[in-house]
Amino acid sequence: MATGRPSTVYLWELAWILPSIALPVGMLAALAVTAFGAGINVAGDRGRVEPTKVAEHPLFKDPGVSEIAPGQYEVRMTGQIWSFAPAEIRVPAGSTVHFWATSKDLVHGLFVPRHNVNVMLLPGQIAHAQARFDTPGEYPIICHEYCGIAHHTMAGKIIVEARR
């Protein structure tokens, strides 16, 4: 076999294959640096909550915002058609916000653009995300999963207040 194969074919193939391996390997390395070095991580497994008994769960029986340490705020949040509870969150600039959230009915999304808060709210699962808000202003919290006829009205906001 292999009679009459133009010898340049191998060279061209090899010249393409080697960088084609190097490129994804390099990207994977970059990704590992950001995940393990800089600690930017996606949602993980934070346990279940019985979807029909969300209001009985200690995290979700009283949705709201609490300061758990200086500059550290915990948000206990539920998503339901078609609102977030709480719908408005106020924190001072420079705060780190820890979101604990779930859904009381359908699949919803918890999305704060440009702040690494992008997590699905699935009935039955506890979702967690955290982000730091340095610049005063108003940031939308958007449900970014289709959840029925009024999906486009499901939103909240984070108001970051300047420190006095």
Next chain:
Amino acid sequence: MTSVEQRLAAVNVAVALVALFGGVLTGLFQALEYAGVEIYPSLAPVIRSHYHSLTIHGVLNVLVFTTFFICGFVPFILSRSLQAPLASARLGWLTFWLMVAGLVLAAIPLVGNAATVMFTFYPPLKAHWAFYIGLTLVVVATWLVTVNLVLTWRAWRARNPGRRTPLAAFMALVTFAMWTIASVGLAAEMLVLLIPWSLGLVGGTDALLARTLFWFTGHPIVYFWLLPAYLSWYTLVPRQAGGKLFSDPMARTSFILFLILSTPIGIHHQYTDPGIHQGWKLLHALLTFAVFFPSLLTFFNVTASLETAGRARGATGWLNWFGKLPWGDPSVAAQVLAMVLFAFGGIGGLINASFNVNMVVHNTAYIVGHLHLTVGTAVALTFMGITYWLVPHLAGRALWSRGLALAQVWLWFGGMLIFSPTLHELGLRGMPRRTAIGHVSYMQPQWKTLLPLVGIGGAILFLSALLYFLNMALTVTASRRAPQPALEFADTVSGPVHAPAFVDRWQPWLAVAIVLIVVAYGPTIIRLAATTPLTTPGLRVW
């Protein structure tokens, strides 16, 4: 006289194109809604809402158009490549009618606004049971296509001992082997979770388990759409353009890698799902990067093949071979332009697959921009390009207008150059997907300036589609009768004799594919199935 394979291809492609028409029409509605046009009040009571329209758009385009086209085109190609009739014409017709029955069953609630759950149908959104049973019938019927292809190939091999399987037939078999393995997840989701639940036999369901089974199939389904396009790029386009396939061994290798790597990567669609540990997500990210490798091989091989065509047509410089391609042939022009946009779709796909970077783009308009480059152009424009020779071939008539076809192809390319980058940018600016953007309660000023471009791009794409359907309709009804040349596959610069024989052995590759799936998915699916109570009630809120 037309053969059974031709008639089967014709009926499948006919259904596919009817679905595509519904798909692009509803697509126009969404694009106009984004641009602020109050379109839906005038469409009532046929189209009840943006979400009704959007669900029809997704289901018709990515589930119906693609599946029927592929189930028509790929068996036809296998039969021509082996120069053998399909093993069972009767099975072929049974398959087609099963698929049609499934389609009708699913279409009734879909059109009647009883299944406005998007093409991903995530529970606890609960559609009418007929929607789930109909789609399941279509999926199961595609397995019968696999059976027919394998029987045809085995009969050919018995008559041709020791002969190398021709490349086009090999690719056809890989496509359906990969799909059959991959579609098990969707079948399980339907049969175990959604169908009993929608029929009221069980009281509840679970969102995460359903999503995990869905994406088991939901990522490889994009390879089910893409591989037939690749089949055309590898085995037909080089000859249509006047050149040769550069490397048959490299082409076979890339398809084997697609067979192995297409499925164990689906959790990259669930990076933002709670309830799955980051370690599994990272493994799926790694394997997704691995499947980028055969995509790069394809990019190189297909481009090198086009270069042989340009050089055969007189090009001498480094890059002018591209301009020397037969741009007057709408089938070639469509497919080369599809390849050009797919390069950007591939790069965007890598960004989506990049684990934590996904948090920037997940469920934003960026994904919509990405999907319209991949399935909306690489696949759809390639399939349109294929029909520019296939439909005349099947109808025994000349293409009605080559000029109209060329205009259509460039309009699609141009429309997509406006539509897709705009949606990518809107996604980066935080705009969610699958949302009636014209009516959101949280409109952002940085979105508003770009939204008219979505409407303009979408309108150009719709105009392109209208020209396409006009040309197709006139080709089969009014064009002059002309016998079309027999289908010919591309010769090669480096042929199958240069590929090691083990590449064509099925058992080891199928075994590796299944082992990888078990490793990547087994623990997560077993854990979820064993520990998840099915207690989430369904809702119909549209």
